[in-house]
């Protein structure tokens with residue numbers, strides 16, 4: 704099996720050492736830079752399988768690096784996981800807004816970091832609308848929820864539940880990307896933005912009504928405080 708290559712851009716030597724040690728031990732090839740512009744150049748050269756990106760960096764900050772990587776079709780598919788400071792939810796929102804795939808808050812445990820890297824590598828780059836799954840089934844607690852885009856149907860524990868067009872799109876979008884955090888802004892643009900007649904652009908209202916209909920599965924949609932929403936990843 705090919706050893707996956709993770710590139711780390713982090714200027715704090717202690718944190719960098721912990722990351723390098725733990726990822727190498729897990730079998731990853733690890734490259735690293737402690738400088739923003741040097742890191743960006745190396746990522747463009749080496750085209751790693753994943754980038755771990757600190758935000759506060761000398762010469763070029765992480766948000767700018769992420770923006771440049773995601774604006775370039777060549778580097779866009781490379782997943783970017785931000786390393787953010789605890790309590791800096793606005794940084795997370797900003798980073799997700801410029802295309803970061805996920806984040807880990809410092810201080811993190813090595814176990815948490817490795818789990819996140821694995822999860823992001825497994826799910827791959829963000830799927831565009833055309834690649835959306837037609838039919839999504841998730842099972843829990845002896846029952847199941849089926850979200851069928853072809854039939855525009857949600858079946859919960861065998862019962863067909865009526866969803867509005869917006870509610871359906873919201874549920875389908877979130878369920879198509881388990882484990883991925885979306886900001887409110889992203890959800891508005893990708894779910895509600897398509898529908899010009901929708902007056903209520905308050906995503907929280909729509910999430911609330913979707914949860915209500917999900918009933919005992921309501922917790923499949925997690926609220927990420929200060930950031931947005933995530934559909935639970937059952938494998939993670």
Ligand code: CA
Nearest residue numbers: 714757759760
């Ligand atoms: Ca830093």
